[in-house]
Amino acid sequence: MSEHLITTKAEIQACTRCRRITLHGISEGLTATVDPAPIARADEPAIHANGIPTYSLRAGRLDYRDPDIPPTDPAPILATHICPKLPEQGVFPI
Numbered sequence: 820m821s822e823h824l825i826t827t828k829a830e831i832q833a834c835t836r837c838r839r840i841t842l843h844g845i846s847e848g849l850t851a852t853v854d855p856a857p858i859a860r861a862d863e864p865a866i867h868a869n870g871i872p873t874y875s876l877r878a879g880r881l882d883y884r885d886p887d888i889p890p891t892d893p894a895p896i897l898a899t900h901i902c903p904k905l906p907e908q909g910v911f912p913i
């Protein structure tokens with residue numbers, strides 16, 4: 820394996836923006852930050868349709884999920900963390 824495609828163990832880390840708990844690691848050389856709660860397999864196509872990458876959690880590592888991964892893959896599926904929308908400040912209804 821090339822050093823450019825390393826995958827590290829994911830670590831628990833608070834999101835630097837919203838402070839929610841995430842899992843953070845390197846997957847095939849790219850940074851991955853995911854929500855720790857697995858998603859339902861049936862929800863994955865809609866998440867991909869929104870351009871949000873998903874990962875399989877295997878032995879503590881985040882493996883990038885190609886959309887063609889067989890549905891029989893038993894590993895938990897984790898979606899890339901997206902910060903929740905915060906209320907807009909300074910906008911008041913008139």
Ligand SMILES: [Zn+2]
Binds near residue numbers: 834838839903
């Ligand atoms: Zn966040």
